[in-house]
Amino acid sequence: MEWIKELLWGEGIGHSLLLLAFTVAAGIQLGKIKVFGISLGVTWVLFVGIMLGHFGFYIHPAVIHFFQEFGLILFVYSVGMQVGPGFFSSFKRGGMTLNGLACGIVFLGVATALVIHFVANIPIPTIVGILSGAVTNTPGLGAAQQAYTDMTGSGDESIALGYAVAYPLGVIGIILAMLFIRYVFHVSFDDEAKKLEAENDMHAEAIPVSLIVKNPAVFKRKVIELAALLEHREFVISRIWRKATNKVEIVTGNTVLQEDDKIFVITTEHDVETIKTFIGEEIQMDRKQWIPAESQFISRRILVTKPELTGRRLGDLQLRRLHGINVTRVNRAGLELVATQGLQLQVGDRVTVVGSELAVDKVSAILGNSMKRLNEPNLITIFIGIALGIVLGSIPFSVPGIPQPIKLGLAGGPLIVAILISRFGYRYRLVTYTTQSANLMLREIGITMFLACVGLNAGGGFIDTIVNRGGFIWIGYGFIITMLPLLVIGLIGRYYCKLNYFMLIGLLAGSMTDPPALAYANATAGNDAPAVSYATVYPLTMFLRVLTAQLMILFFYT
Known part of the structure; x- marks a missing residue:
């Protein structure tokens, strides 16, 4: 029976993998348990x-x-690949307000922690x-641990212990903040849903519009x-009709455009009024009228x-000239362009x-249109990215006043x-596409x-920390750090910025990078508004959480 002892209590590869696998499997199974609809998920x-x-x-x-x-x-890395395509566009329109409020939550949390310190x-x-x-930010934990190790050459278990004791009430605190704001402002879900629907009608990315040519300046002009x-x-x-x-x-x-011809145009919210004014007048036509039943x-x-099409400009393919078709919209990661x-x-x-139909089939062959090919993982880009990330993360940056160089x-x-x-790789012919399931698999394994x-x-x-080292007080400190920024910024967002409640609770969940809170927000709203605001603030928030955790160690550790 020596082999069993070695497998359970030894130091070999088999023992390490067995213990790791059991820990992960048991934790995931326990994560399915919900109390009042709330679960700690993978944190188990x-x-x-x-x-x-x-x-x-x-x-x-x-x-x-x-x-x-x-x-x-x-x-x-998988988180970065997921949020990267929308990272820079998230600063457009209302994204500036959402990201500004999320930054407020991050910095107010850091300030609260420093005051307690x-x-x-x-x-x-x-x-x-x-x-x-x-x-509830795990990458921040990892960044803090590494920054401490880089400075001292050894680890500090109190970083992980502080994280562990504060996390459960962190998840609960986010949901309590959502409920508090709903109670204070007497939020009506029906009213919020109607307002949100009206806003969405005004802010589509790619807008279809039917026009009649009335401007003499465009008569007899080519498109x-x-x-x-x-x-x-x-x-x-x-x-054109x-x-x-x-x-x-x-x-x-x-x-060639003629007077009183009717045209079907795809444009943006920003440009729609200019296009209308320049061409003529808007008319109401059903989309089906533009493709009559007898049409070919x-x-x-x-x-x-x-x-090989990655990074190629649409105009370079000359699809309209060579095949007599029109490409009107491009859907990228759920965004209509x-x-x-x-x-x-x-x-x-x-x-x-x-x-x-014949021309569309030809264009389909040119573009690929193979779901099977999309399911194939693009491992080269993943490992190139990881290698570059490690190099970038290892570069020391000297900052005046800090004894140790800062590293990402x-x-x-x-x-x-x-x-x-994920945002710019296509310009260098890097295939950055990864299926959602493959990205989620990498993320969850990691x-x-x-x-x-x-x-x-x-x-x-752990037990010694709770019993003898003030662990119960740590829980209280953690709850203060959770609630204070959420309540302050939540009240500002609702009262001064007039944010829709569904967008606001997604912002609160995103500013804490907390999937269980997002799941609760989505279930509460019954629509995808919380997920939209969550995704809008998530990239910047994640970056700031990682950066501030390192900077706190580097600036204030003595």
């Missing part, structure tokens, strides 16, 4: 690891350190751990000339799946094509590179490995 992996560590199970320090850091890299004389590593748990006159406006004229023949035709660059042409969405000639394609784009670390470096690659290792490392001193 941390608590299972703590329990096993308390009873003497451990993994060799070098092995557990590797698993912990590799898991953290996988997690933050100085007033209560809590060591800075401990308060940073409590802060990370109170705001290509019109495009030159309005070169700084985003629009596509898809179809000839007054002379009473028939619908596909528009080409050489199509169809409208179809086609997937871009050929890697106007299909301008200068738009650069990415693998995974869904383009709306209008033309004859294994959390910050891969996160920034992932955001940049976070569970990281939490299991953190728990096993910290388990030996």
